[in-house]
Amino acid sequence: MGDTSERIIYELKNVSKVYKNEGREFPALKNVDLKIREGEIFGIIGMSGAGKSTLVRTLNRLEEISEGEVSFYGEDIGRLKPKELRKLRQSIAMIFQGFNLLMQKTVLDNVMIPLKIAGVSRNERKEKALEMLRIVGLEDKKDSYPARLSGGQKQRVAIARALAADPKVLLCDEATSALDPKITEEILLLLKEINETRGLTVIIITHEMSVVEKICDRVAIIDEGVLAEVGPVQEIFTAPKSDAARHLVFPGGATDFSVNPFEPSGPSSRIIRIAFDGLSANEPFISNLVEDTGRKVNILSANTKSVGGIGYGQMIVELPADREDQELVLEYFKDKGLSITEVTGRADGRSDTGRYDTDGENESRSGKITDVINKEVVA
Protein backbone atom coordinates (compact mmCIF):
# COMPACT_ATOMS: atom_id res chain seq x y z
CA MET A 1 0.00 0.00 0.00
CA GLY A 2 1.04 3.55 -0.70
CA ASP A 3 1.41 4.67 2.87
CA THR A 4 4.18 2.24 3.70
CA SER A 5 6.50 3.44 0.97
CA GLU A 6 7.64 6.98 0.47
CA ARG A 7 9.88 6.54 -2.54
CA ILE A 8 8.63 8.63 -5.41
CA ILE A 9 8.42 6.80 -8.72
CA TYR A 10 7.04 9.64 -10.79
CA GLU A 11 7.23 13.32 -10.29
CA LEU A 12 5.52 15.72 -12.66
CA LYS A 13 6.46 19.36 -12.39
CA ASN A 14 4.37 22.01 -14.08
CA VAL A 15 3.54 19.71 -17.00
CA SER A 16 1.59 21.27 -19.83
CA LYS A 17 0.65 19.89 -23.19
CA VAL A 18 -0.76 21.85 -26.09
CA TYR A 19 -1.96 20.21 -29.29
CA LYS A 20 -1.58 22.33 -32.39
CA ASN A 21 -3.89 21.72 -35.27
CA GLU A 22 -4.16 23.98 -38.29
CA GLY A 23 -2.84 26.97 -36.42
CA ARG A 24 -5.21 26.50 -33.49
CA GLU A 25 -4.05 25.43 -30.09
CA PHE A 26 -5.80 22.97 -27.85
CA PRO A 27 -4.47 22.73 -24.34
CA ALA A 28 -4.70 19.15 -23.09
CA LEU A 29 -2.79 19.49 -19.84
CA LYS A 30 -2.31 22.64 -17.82
CA ASN A 31 0.46 22.97 -15.23
CA VAL A 32 0.10 19.53 -13.71
CA ASP A 33 2.11 18.84 -10.56
CA LEU A 34 1.95 15.30 -9.31
CA LYS A 35 3.90 12.78 -7.31
CA ILE A 36 3.26 9.06 -7.51
CA ARG A 37 4.71 6.80 -4.85
CA GLU A 38 6.43 3.52 -5.40
CA GLY A 39 4.20 0.52 -4.78
CA GLU A 40 0.87 2.29 -4.70
CA ILE A 41 -2.15 1.86 -6.93
CA PHE A 42 -2.73 5.33 -8.20
CA GLY A 43 -5.90 6.29 -10.00
CA ILE A 44 -6.29 9.11 -12.48
CA ILE A 45 -9.93 9.82 -13.10
CA GLY A 46 -11.74 12.29 -15.27
CA MET A 47 -14.46 12.68 -17.83
CA SER A 48 -13.63 11.77 -21.40
CA GLY A 49 -11.60 14.55 -22.96
CA ALA A 50 -10.32 15.69 -19.58
CA GLY A 51 -6.75 14.89 -20.55
CA LYS A 52 -6.20 11.71 -18.58
CA SER A 53 -5.07 9.65 -21.59
CA THR A 54 -2.64 12.40 -22.52
CA LEU A 55 -1.42 12.46 -18.94
CA VAL A 56 -0.69 8.75 -18.78
CA ARG A 57 1.10 8.91 -22.13
CA THR A 58 3.46 11.55 -20.81
CA LEU A 59 4.61 8.95 -18.28
CA ASN A 60 6.30 6.83 -20.96
CA ARG A 61 6.73 9.69 -23.41
CA LEU A 62 4.33 8.30 -25.95
CA GLU A 63 3.20 11.90 -25.71
CA GLU A 64 5.78 14.67 -25.73
CA ILE A 65 5.01 17.46 -23.31
CA SER A 66 5.06 21.12 -24.27
CA GLU A 67 6.33 22.41 -20.96
CA GLY A 68 7.49 21.13 -17.57
CA GLU A 69 9.25 17.97 -16.52
CA VAL A 70 8.34 14.33 -16.00
CA SER A 71 10.84 12.44 -13.92
CA PHE A 72 10.96 8.72 -13.32
CA TYR A 73 12.93 7.86 -10.17
CA GLY A 74 14.42 11.32 -10.34
CA GLU A 75 15.46 11.11 -13.98
CA ASP A 76 14.00 13.66 -16.40
CA ILE A 77 12.64 11.40 -19.13
CA GLY A 78 12.29 14.34 -21.52
CA ARG A 79 16.06 14.42 -21.91
CA LEU A 80 16.51 10.81 -22.94
CA LYS A 81 17.77 10.02 -26.42
CA PRO A 82 15.60 7.66 -28.51
CA LYS A 83 17.67 4.63 -27.60
CA GLU A 84 17.68 5.45 -23.89
CA LEU A 85 13.95 6.10 -24.02
CA ARG A 86 13.34 2.66 -25.56
CA LYS A 87 15.41 1.09 -22.80
CA LEU A 88 13.38 2.97 -20.18
CA ARG A 89 10.09 1.94 -21.76
CA GLN A 90 11.02 -1.69 -21.19
CA SER A 91 10.52 -1.03 -17.51
CA ILE A 92 7.26 0.90 -17.95
CA ALA A 93 4.59 -1.55 -19.04
CA MET A 94 1.24 -0.49 -20.39
CA ILE A 95 -2.13 -2.11 -20.98
CA PHE A 96 -4.92 -0.66 -23.06
CA GLN A 97 -8.67 -0.52 -23.40
CA GLY A 98 -8.42 -2.28 -26.77
CA PHE A 99 -5.90 -4.87 -25.45
CA ASN A 100 -3.67 -4.30 -28.51
CA LEU A 101 -2.58 -7.91 -28.79
CA LEU A 102 -1.00 -9.25 -31.95
CA MET A 103 -3.89 -11.10 -33.59
CA GLN A 104 -1.60 -13.16 -35.83
CA LYS A 105 0.46 -14.53 -32.97
CA THR A 106 -0.40 -17.07 -30.32
CA VAL A 107 -0.97 -16.08 -26.72
CA LEU A 108 2.48 -17.40 -25.81
CA ASP A 109 4.18 -15.48 -28.63
CA ASN A 110 2.37 -12.34 -27.55
CA VAL A 111 3.64 -12.67 -24.00
CA MET A 112 7.14 -13.40 -25.25
CA ILE A 113 7.45 -10.28 -27.34
CA PRO A 114 8.66 -7.79 -24.68
CA LEU A 115 11.35 -10.32 -23.77
CA LYS A 116 12.39 -10.52 -27.38
CA ILE A 117 12.71 -6.74 -27.40
CA ALA A 118 14.84 -7.01 -24.27
CA GLY A 119 17.08 -9.52 -26.05
CA VAL A 120 16.29 -12.53 -23.87
CA SER A 121 17.13 -15.95 -25.35
CA ARG A 122 14.31 -18.03 -26.79
CA ASN A 123 14.30 -20.68 -24.09
CA GLU A 124 14.27 -18.13 -21.32
CA ARG A 125 11.55 -16.18 -23.10
CA LYS A 126 9.33 -19.20 -23.23
CA GLU A 127 9.89 -20.12 -19.62
CA LYS A 128 9.21 -16.59 -18.42
CA ALA A 129 6.13 -16.21 -20.62
CA LEU A 130 4.67 -19.45 -19.29
CA GLU A 131 5.25 -18.24 -15.76
CA MET A 132 3.38 -15.02 -16.55
CA LEU A 133 0.50 -16.94 -18.09
CA ARG A 134 0.32 -19.00 -14.90
CA ILE A 135 0.00 -15.80 -12.88
CA VAL A 136 -2.95 -14.62 -14.95
CA GLY A 137 -4.45 -18.11 -15.04
CA LEU A 138 -4.27 -18.70 -18.79
CA GLU A 139 -1.53 -21.26 -19.14
CA ASP A 140 -3.89 -23.61 -20.96
CA LYS A 141 -4.53 -20.98 -23.62
CA LYS A 142 -0.90 -20.55 -24.58
CA ASP A 143 -1.36 -21.90 -28.10
CA SER A 144 -4.63 -20.11 -28.78
CA TYR A 145 -4.91 -17.01 -30.90
CA PRO A 146 -6.29 -13.85 -29.25
CA ALA A 147 -9.36 -13.84 -31.50
CA ARG A 148 -10.49 -17.02 -29.76
CA LEU A 149 -10.41 -15.41 -26.33
CA SER A 150 -13.02 -13.38 -24.46
CA GLY A 151 -12.38 -9.74 -23.59
CA GLY A 152 -11.39 -10.59 -20.05
CA GLN A 153 -8.99 -13.27 -21.23
CA LYS A 154 -7.47 -10.88 -23.77
CA GLN A 155 -6.80 -8.35 -21.03
CA ARG A 156 -5.25 -11.09 -18.92
CA VAL A 157 -2.91 -11.92 -21.79
CA ALA A 158 -2.11 -8.22 -22.09
CA ILE A 159 -1.32 -8.14 -18.37
CA ALA A 160 0.90 -11.23 -18.70
CA ARG A 161 2.65 -9.55 -21.60
CA ALA A 162 3.05 -6.35 -19.61
CA LEU A 163 4.59 -8.20 -16.67
CA ALA A 164 6.93 -10.37 -18.72
CA ALA A 165 9.89 -8.01 -18.76
CA ASP A 166 9.68 -7.27 -15.01
CA PRO A 167 8.56 -3.66 -15.28
CA LYS A 168 8.75 -1.20 -12.40
CA VAL A 169 5.36 0.28 -13.12
CA LEU A 170 2.21 -0.73 -14.94
CA LEU A 171 0.18 1.92 -16.73
CA CYS A 172 -3.45 0.97 -17.33
CA ASP A 173 -5.23 3.10 -19.90
CA GLU A 174 -8.97 2.46 -19.46
CA ALA A 175 -8.02 -1.18 -19.17
CA THR A 176 -11.43 -2.31 -17.95
CA SER A 177 -13.65 0.06 -19.91
CA ALA A 178 -14.41 -2.48 -22.61
CA LEU A 179 -15.30 -5.19 -20.09
CA ASP A 180 -18.51 -5.99 -18.28
CA PRO A 181 -18.72 -5.33 -14.52
CA LYS A 182 -18.02 -8.90 -13.44
CA ILE A 183 -14.95 -9.24 -15.63
CA THR A 184 -13.86 -5.75 -14.60
CA GLU A 185 -13.94 -6.89 -11.00
CA GLU A 186 -11.81 -9.94 -11.83
CA ILE A 187 -9.25 -7.88 -13.70
CA LEU A 188 -9.09 -5.34 -10.88
CA LEU A 189 -8.56 -8.11 -8.34
CA LEU A 190 -5.76 -9.48 -10.49
CA LEU A 191 -4.13 -6.06 -10.67
CA LYS A 192 -4.45 -5.70 -6.91
CA GLU A 193 -2.93 -9.11 -6.37
CA ILE A 194 -0.02 -8.28 -8.67
CA ASN A 195 0.46 -4.99 -6.87
CA GLU A 196 0.59 -6.75 -3.53
CA THR A 197 2.64 -9.80 -4.44
CA ARG A 198 5.15 -8.14 -6.73
CA GLY A 199 5.16 -4.67 -5.19
CA LEU A 200 4.44 -3.29 -8.63
CA THR A 201 3.32 0.32 -8.86
CA VAL A 202 0.07 0.47 -10.81
CA ILE A 203 -1.28 3.64 -12.39
CA ILE A 204 -4.86 3.42 -13.54
CA ILE A 205 -6.58 5.79 -15.92
CA THR A 206 -10.34 5.51 -15.88
CA HIS A 207 -13.58 7.40 -16.17
CA GLU A 208 -15.30 4.92 -13.87
CA MET A 209 -15.51 5.90 -10.24
CA SER A 210 -16.13 2.28 -9.27
CA VAL A 211 -12.69 1.26 -10.54
CA VAL A 212 -10.99 3.81 -8.32
CA GLU A 213 -13.19 2.88 -5.37
CA LYS A 214 -12.31 -0.77 -5.64
CA ILE A 215 -8.55 -0.79 -5.80
CA CYS A 216 -6.84 2.58 -5.76
CA ASP A 217 -4.89 3.87 -2.79
CA ARG A 218 -4.75 7.44 -4.02
CA VAL A 219 -6.51 9.22 -6.79
CA ALA A 220 -6.00 12.31 -8.90
CA ILE A 221 -8.99 14.01 -10.42
CA ILE A 222 -8.36 15.69 -13.71
CA ASP A 223 -10.76 18.13 -15.27
CA GLU A 224 -10.21 19.99 -18.53
CA GLY A 225 -6.48 19.39 -18.35
CA VAL A 226 -6.20 20.67 -14.80
CA LEU A 227 -5.41 18.48 -11.84
CA ALA A 228 -8.38 19.34 -9.66
CA GLU A 229 -7.59 17.24 -6.62
CA VAL A 230 -5.18 14.58 -5.41
CA GLY A 231 -5.45 12.51 -2.28
CA PRO A 232 -6.30 9.21 -0.63
CA VAL A 233 -9.37 7.65 -2.21
CA GLN A 234 -11.45 7.59 0.97
CA GLU A 235 -10.76 11.24 1.63
CA ILE A 236 -11.80 12.32 -1.84
CA PHE A 237 -14.89 10.16 -1.76
CA THR A 238 -16.10 11.41 1.54
CA ALA A 239 -14.91 14.99 1.29
CA PRO A 240 -14.54 16.03 -2.32
CA LYS A 241 -13.23 19.58 -2.34
CA SER A 242 -13.30 20.41 -6.03
CA ASP A 243 -16.37 20.69 -8.24
CA ALA A 244 -14.92 18.09 -10.58
CA ALA A 245 -14.52 15.65 -7.71
CA ARG A 246 -18.00 16.31 -6.40
CA HIS A 247 -19.39 15.79 -9.85
CA LEU A 248 -17.67 12.42 -10.13
CA VAL A 249 -18.57 11.28 -6.65
CA PHE A 250 -22.17 12.43 -6.92
CA PRO A 251 -23.05 12.11 -10.59
CA GLY A 252 -26.19 13.98 -11.51
CA GLY A 253 -25.79 16.18 -8.47
CA ALA A 254 -28.82 14.66 -6.73
CA THR A 255 -26.85 14.41 -3.54
CA ASP A 256 -24.93 17.60 -3.85
CA PHE A 257 -26.00 18.93 -0.50
CA SER A 258 -24.85 22.49 -0.69
CA VAL A 259 -28.43 23.21 -1.65
CA ASN A 260 -31.29 21.12 -0.36
CA PRO A 261 -33.52 20.24 -3.29
CA PHE A 262 -36.45 19.13 -1.15
CA GLU A 263 -39.31 21.11 0.27
CA PRO A 264 -40.85 20.03 3.58
CA SER A 265 -44.30 18.52 3.06
CA GLY A 266 -45.85 20.60 5.85
CA PRO A 267 -45.09 23.57 8.10
CA SER A 268 -44.06 21.40 11.01
CA SER A 269 -42.12 18.76 9.13
CA ARG A 270 -38.34 18.63 9.28
CA ILE A 271 -35.81 17.25 6.88
CA ILE A 272 -32.54 15.82 8.08
CA ARG A 273 -29.49 14.41 6.42
CA ILE A 274 -27.87 11.31 7.82
CA ALA A 275 -24.25 10.77 6.87
CA PHE A 276 -22.96 7.36 7.66
CA ASP A 277 -19.63 5.66 7.44
CA GLY A 278 -18.52 2.08 7.22
CA LEU A 279 -19.76 1.23 10.70
CA SER A 280 -23.38 1.97 10.07
CA ALA A 281 -23.71 1.34 6.35
CA ASN A 282 -24.35 -2.34 6.87
CA GLU A 283 -26.94 -1.77 9.56
CA PRO A 284 -30.60 -1.56 8.52
CA PHE A 285 -31.17 1.39 10.84
CA ILE A 286 -34.35 2.67 9.14
CA SER A 287 -36.02 -0.72 9.58
CA ASN A 288 -34.69 -0.85 13.12
CA LEU A 289 -36.13 2.59 13.81
CA VAL A 290 -39.58 1.46 12.73
CA GLU A 291 -39.31 -1.75 14.72
CA ASP A 292 -37.87 -0.18 17.84
CA THR A 293 -39.84 3.06 18.06
CA GLY A 294 -42.83 2.56 15.78
CA ARG A 295 -42.07 5.94 14.18
CA LYS A 296 -41.64 6.26 10.42
CA VAL A 297 -39.47 8.50 8.29
CA ASN A 298 -39.80 9.28 4.62
CA ILE A 299 -36.62 8.64 2.61
CA LEU A 300 -36.23 11.43 0.07
CA SER A 301 -32.83 10.57 -1.28
CA ALA A 302 -30.10 8.08 -0.55
CA ASN A 303 -26.70 7.37 -1.97
CA THR A 304 -24.17 4.89 -0.74
CA LYS A 305 -20.86 3.85 -2.12
CA SER A 306 -18.39 1.20 -1.25
CA VAL A 307 -14.95 2.75 -0.85
CA GLY A 308 -12.24 0.18 -0.44
CA GLY A 309 -14.87 -2.25 0.80
CA ILE A 310 -16.27 0.21 3.35
CA GLY A 311 -19.70 1.69 2.85
CA TYR A 312 -20.05 5.46 2.76
CA GLY A 313 -23.13 7.47 2.05
CA GLN A 314 -25.78 9.87 2.99
CA MET A 315 -29.52 9.84 3.16
CA ILE A 316 -32.04 12.63 3.26
CA VAL A 317 -35.16 11.78 5.27
CA GLU A 318 -38.22 13.70 6.32
CA LEU A 319 -39.21 13.30 9.96
CA PRO A 320 -42.79 12.68 11.10
CA ALA A 321 -44.94 15.79 11.53
CA ASP A 322 -45.42 15.45 15.28
CA ARG A 323 -42.86 17.37 17.29
CA GLU A 324 -42.48 14.71 19.94
CA ASP A 325 -42.01 11.98 17.34
CA GLN A 326 -39.34 14.09 15.69
CA GLU A 327 -37.36 14.38 18.89
CA LEU A 328 -37.73 10.65 19.47
CA VAL A 329 -36.40 9.79 16.04
CA LEU A 330 -33.52 12.23 16.33
CA GLU A 331 -32.67 10.82 19.71
CA TYR A 332 -32.74 7.31 18.30
CA PHE A 333 -30.36 8.15 15.44
CA LYS A 334 -28.02 9.96 17.79
CA ASP A 335 -27.93 6.94 20.04
CA LYS A 336 -26.92 4.86 17.04
CA GLY A 337 -23.95 7.17 16.49
CA LEU A 338 -25.15 8.56 13.20
CA SER A 339 -24.08 11.96 12.07
CA ILE A 340 -27.16 14.10 11.54
CA THR A 341 -27.66 17.49 10.00
CA GLU A 342 -30.96 19.27 9.70
CA VAL A 343 -31.63 20.73 6.29
CA THR A 344 -34.74 22.80 5.72
CA GLY A 345 -35.56 23.74 2.19
CA ARG A 346 -36.42 27.33 1.48
CA ALA A 347 -38.27 28.86 -1.42
CA ASP A 348 -35.32 31.17 -2.20
CA GLY A 349 -33.16 28.13 -2.78
CA ARG A 350 -30.94 28.78 0.20
CA SER A 351 -30.93 26.42 3.07
CA ASP A 352 -30.78 26.99 6.75
CA THR A 353 -29.29 24.18 8.65
CA GLY A 354 -29.14 23.13 12.21
CA ARG A 355 -26.55 20.56 13.03
CA TYR A 356 -26.92 17.98 15.71
CA ASP A 357 -23.79 16.55 17.13
CA THR A 358 -23.88 13.11 18.61
CA ASP A 359 -23.41 14.62 22.05
CA GLY A 360 -26.66 16.48 21.57
CA GLU A 361 -25.29 19.96 21.28
CA ASN A 362 -27.19 22.08 18.79
CA GLU A 363 -25.36 24.42 16.56
CA SER A 364 -26.71 26.64 13.85
CA ARG A 365 -25.08 27.18 10.54
CA SER A 366 -26.13 28.64 7.28
CA GLY A 367 -24.90 28.33 3.72
CA LYS A 368 -22.69 25.44 2.70
CA ILE A 369 -22.79 22.56 5.07
CA THR A 370 -20.84 20.20 2.90
CA ASP A 371 -17.59 20.57 4.77
CA VAL A 372 -19.17 20.07 8.17
CA ILE A 373 -20.85 16.86 7.24
CA ASN A 374 -17.88 15.52 5.43
CA LYS A 375 -15.53 16.21 8.25
CA GLU A 376 -17.83 14.29 10.51
CA VAL A 377 -17.83 11.35 8.14
CA VAL A 378 -14.09 11.30 7.86
CA ALA A 379 -13.65 11.58 11.61
Place this chain on the structure above:
Amino acid sequence: MDPYIKQTIIKGIFETLQMTFFASVFSYAVGLPLGVILYTTAKGHLFENRTVNAITGTIVNIGRSLPFLILLVLLIPFTRFIVGSSIGTTASIVPLTIGAIPIVARMVESSLNEVSPGIIEAANSMGASPLFIIIHFIIPEAVPSLTFGTAINIATVLGYSAMAGVIGGGGLGAIALQYGYYRYEKSVLWVTVAILVIMVMLIQEAGSLLSKRLRKV
Protein backbone atom coordinates in the same frame (compact mmCIF):
# COMPACT_ATOMS: atom_id res chain seq x y z
CA MET B 1 -7.86 -29.50 -82.40
CA ASP B 2 -4.62 -29.67 -84.33
CA PRO B 3 -2.02 -31.48 -82.19
CA TYR B 4 0.53 -28.83 -83.12
CA ILE B 5 -1.71 -26.08 -81.81
CA LYS B 6 -2.44 -28.13 -78.73
CA GLN B 7 1.28 -28.39 -78.09
CA THR B 8 1.70 -24.69 -78.72
CA ILE B 9 -1.01 -23.89 -76.21
CA ILE B 10 0.55 -26.13 -73.56
CA LYS B 11 3.89 -24.43 -74.17
CA GLY B 12 2.08 -21.09 -73.95
CA ILE B 13 0.64 -22.01 -70.56
CA PHE B 14 4.11 -22.72 -69.22
CA GLU B 15 5.48 -19.51 -70.67
CA THR B 16 2.64 -17.52 -69.15
CA LEU B 17 3.21 -19.13 -65.76
CA GLN B 18 6.92 -18.50 -66.05
CA MET B 19 6.43 -14.81 -66.87
CA THR B 20 3.83 -14.37 -64.19
CA PHE B 21 5.92 -16.09 -61.57
CA PHE B 22 9.15 -14.22 -62.14
CA ALA B 23 7.50 -10.86 -62.71
CA SER B 24 5.52 -11.31 -59.49
CA VAL B 25 8.58 -12.28 -57.47
CA PHE B 26 10.67 -9.40 -58.83
CA SER B 27 7.88 -6.86 -58.49
CA TYR B 28 7.42 -7.86 -54.84
CA ALA B 29 11.16 -7.67 -54.24
CA VAL B 30 10.95 -3.98 -55.11
CA GLY B 31 7.28 -3.21 -54.44
CA LEU B 32 7.19 -4.55 -50.89
CA PRO B 33 9.96 -2.29 -49.56
CA LEU B 34 8.47 0.56 -51.58
CA GLY B 35 5.09 -0.04 -49.95
CA VAL B 36 6.75 -0.11 -46.54
CA ILE B 37 8.41 3.23 -47.35
CA LEU B 38 5.09 4.71 -48.47
CA TYR B 39 3.45 3.52 -45.27
CA THR B 40 6.15 4.38 -42.75
CA THR B 41 6.90 7.85 -44.14
CA ALA B 42 3.23 8.87 -44.20
CA LYS B 43 1.94 11.44 -41.73
CA GLY B 44 1.80 10.13 -38.17
CA HIS B 45 3.80 6.99 -38.92
CA LEU B 46 7.12 5.65 -37.69
CA PHE B 47 9.43 7.49 -40.09
CA GLU B 48 7.16 10.37 -40.98
CA ASN B 49 8.93 12.22 -43.79
CA ARG B 50 7.00 14.45 -46.12
CA THR B 51 9.70 14.70 -48.77
CA VAL B 52 10.41 11.00 -49.09
CA ASN B 53 6.70 10.20 -49.03
CA ALA B 54 5.89 12.77 -51.72
CA ILE B 55 8.71 11.66 -54.03
CA THR B 56 7.94 7.95 -53.64
CA GLY B 57 4.24 8.59 -54.02
CA THR B 58 4.73 10.61 -57.19
CA ILE B 59 6.94 7.98 -58.82
CA VAL B 60 4.43 5.28 -57.94
CA ASN B 61 1.54 7.31 -59.29
CA ILE B 62 3.31 8.01 -62.57
CA GLY B 63 4.08 4.30 -62.92
CA ARG B 64 0.46 3.42 -62.29
CA SER B 65 -1.02 6.00 -64.60
CA LEU B 66 0.90 4.77 -67.66
CA PRO B 67 -1.14 2.29 -69.69
CA PHE B 68 0.71 -1.00 -69.67
CA LEU B 69 0.82 -1.20 -73.45
CA ILE B 70 2.58 2.18 -73.61
CA LEU B 71 4.95 1.08 -70.88
CA LEU B 72 5.80 -2.02 -72.90
CA VAL B 73 6.87 0.10 -75.85
CA LEU B 74 8.64 2.71 -73.74
CA LEU B 75 10.67 0.06 -71.98
CA ILE B 76 11.96 -1.70 -75.12
CA PRO B 77 15.42 -0.04 -74.96
CA PHE B 78 15.65 -0.72 -71.24
CA THR B 79 14.64 -4.36 -71.71
CA ARG B 80 17.21 -4.77 -74.45
CA PHE B 81 19.83 -3.32 -72.12
CA ILE B 82 18.92 -5.71 -69.32
CA VAL B 83 18.36 -9.03 -71.11
CA GLY B 84 19.97 -8.29 -74.45
CA SER B 85 16.73 -8.70 -76.40
CA SER B 86 13.29 -7.17 -76.38
CA ILE B 87 11.30 -10.16 -77.58
CA GLY B 88 10.46 -13.50 -76.03
CA THR B 89 9.31 -14.73 -72.66
CA THR B 90 12.36 -13.63 -70.67
CA ALA B 91 12.29 -10.16 -72.15
CA SER B 92 8.62 -9.77 -71.22
CA ILE B 93 9.45 -10.24 -67.56
CA VAL B 94 11.18 -6.84 -67.47
CA PRO B 95 8.21 -4.62 -68.46
CA LEU B 96 5.86 -6.86 -66.47
CA THR B 97 7.95 -6.34 -63.36
CA ILE B 98 8.26 -2.60 -63.89
CA GLY B 99 4.53 -2.32 -64.56
CA ALA B 100 3.58 -4.32 -61.47
CA ILE B 101 5.90 -2.57 -58.99
CA PRO B 102 3.72 0.52 -58.40
CA ILE B 103 0.60 -1.61 -58.08
CA VAL B 104 2.32 -3.87 -55.56
CA ALA B 105 3.61 -0.85 -53.64
CA ARG B 106 0.14 0.66 -53.28
CA MET B 107 -1.40 -2.70 -52.39
CA VAL B 108 1.24 -3.28 -49.69
CA GLU B 109 0.71 0.25 -48.34
CA SER B 110 -3.02 -0.36 -48.16
CA SER B 111 -2.55 -3.69 -46.33
CA LEU B 112 -0.18 -2.15 -43.80
CA ASN B 113 -2.63 0.67 -43.20
CA GLU B 114 -5.12 -1.92 -41.99
CA VAL B 115 -2.90 -2.76 -39.01
CA SER B 116 -4.45 -1.28 -35.87
CA PRO B 117 -2.61 1.83 -34.65
CA GLY B 118 -3.11 0.45 -31.14
CA ILE B 119 -0.73 -2.41 -31.89
CA ILE B 120 1.93 0.05 -32.98
CA GLU B 121 1.33 2.12 -29.87
CA ALA B 122 1.70 -1.03 -27.75
CA ALA B 123 4.95 -1.83 -29.56
CA ASN B 124 6.24 1.67 -28.90
CA SER B 125 5.26 1.42 -25.25
CA MET B 126 7.33 -1.76 -24.97
CA GLY B 127 10.40 0.05 -26.20
CA ALA B 128 10.64 -1.69 -29.57
CA SER B 129 12.78 -0.01 -32.22
CA PRO B 130 11.08 1.17 -35.42
CA LEU B 131 12.67 -1.61 -37.45
CA PHE B 132 11.58 -4.20 -34.88
CA ILE B 133 8.07 -2.79 -35.03
CA ILE B 134 7.94 -3.12 -38.81
CA ILE B 135 9.37 -6.63 -38.87
CA HIS B 136 7.74 -8.14 -35.78
CA PHE B 137 4.52 -6.19 -35.39
CA ILE B 138 3.29 -4.53 -38.56
CA ILE B 139 4.19 -7.03 -41.28
CA PRO B 140 3.10 -10.19 -39.39
CA GLU B 141 -0.20 -8.52 -38.52
CA ALA B 142 -0.70 -7.60 -42.17
CA VAL B 143 0.13 -11.05 -43.57
CA PRO B 144 -3.46 -12.17 -44.32
CA SER B 145 -4.21 -8.90 -46.07
CA LEU B 146 -0.86 -8.96 -47.90
CA THR B 147 -1.65 -12.49 -49.09
CA PHE B 148 -5.00 -11.43 -50.44
CA GLY B 149 -3.34 -8.50 -52.20
CA THR B 150 -0.70 -10.80 -53.66
CA ALA B 151 -3.39 -12.90 -55.31
CA ILE B 152 -4.84 -9.80 -56.93
CA ASN B 153 -1.40 -8.69 -58.06
CA ILE B 154 -0.50 -12.07 -59.56
CA ALA B 155 -3.78 -12.13 -61.45
CA THR B 156 -3.06 -8.63 -62.74
CA VAL B 157 0.43 -9.64 -63.87
CA LEU B 158 -1.06 -12.65 -65.61
CA GLY B 159 -3.43 -10.35 -67.49
CA TYR B 160 -0.58 -8.03 -68.40
CA SER B 161 1.51 -10.96 -69.60
CA ALA B 162 -1.08 -11.61 -72.27
CA MET B 163 -0.58 -8.05 -73.49
CA ALA B 164 3.14 -8.66 -73.79
CA GLY B 165 2.28 -10.83 -76.78
CA VAL B 166 1.74 -7.66 -78.79
CA ILE B 167 5.42 -6.72 -78.79
CA GLY B 168 6.72 -10.22 -79.27
CA GLY B 169 6.40 -11.65 -75.80
CA GLY B 170 5.57 -15.33 -75.43
CA GLY B 171 2.78 -17.09 -73.64
CA LEU B 172 -0.95 -17.45 -74.14
CA GLY B 173 -1.40 -13.82 -75.09
CA ALA B 174 0.90 -14.17 -78.05
CA ILE B 175 -0.91 -17.35 -79.17
CA ALA B 176 -4.31 -15.70 -78.92
CA LEU B 177 -3.03 -12.79 -80.95
CA GLN B 178 -1.26 -14.79 -83.62
CA TYR B 179 -3.81 -17.54 -84.15
CA GLY B 180 -6.99 -15.89 -83.08
CA TYR B 181 -6.49 -12.38 -84.36
CA TYR B 182 -4.11 -12.55 -87.32
CA ARG B 183 -5.22 -15.98 -88.60
CA TYR B 184 -8.89 -15.81 -87.67
CA GLU B 185 -8.78 -19.09 -85.79
CA LYS B 186 -11.55 -18.21 -83.38
CA SER B 187 -11.43 -21.58 -81.63
CA VAL B 188 -7.81 -21.00 -80.59
CA LEU B 189 -8.69 -17.52 -79.40
CA TRP B 190 -11.53 -18.83 -77.24
CA VAL B 191 -9.49 -21.68 -75.83
CA THR B 192 -6.66 -19.39 -74.77
CA VAL B 193 -9.13 -16.91 -73.30
CA ALA B 194 -10.81 -19.72 -71.37
CA ILE B 195 -7.46 -20.93 -70.06
CA LEU B 196 -6.50 -17.41 -68.99
CA VAL B 197 -9.83 -16.99 -67.17
CA ILE B 198 -9.39 -20.31 -65.40
CA MET B 199 -5.84 -19.43 -64.38
CA VAL B 200 -6.91 -16.06 -62.97
CA MET B 201 -9.75 -17.70 -61.08
CA LEU B 202 -7.49 -20.38 -59.63
CA ILE B 203 -4.93 -17.82 -58.49
CA GLN B 204 -7.59 -15.59 -56.95
CA GLU B 205 -9.34 -18.47 -55.20
CA ALA B 206 -6.09 -19.92 -53.90
CA GLY B 207 -5.10 -16.49 -52.61
CA SER B 208 -8.45 -15.91 -50.89
CA LEU B 209 -8.37 -19.33 -49.32
CA LEU B 210 -4.81 -18.94 -48.09
CA SER B 211 -5.55 -15.48 -46.73
CA LYS B 212 -8.57 -16.79 -44.89
CA ARG B 213 -6.57 -19.62 -43.38
CA LEU B 214 -3.82 -17.27 -42.30
CA ARG B 215 -6.22 -14.88 -40.62
CA LYS B 216 -6.44 -16.10 -37.04
CA VAL B 217 -9.95 -15.00 -36.28
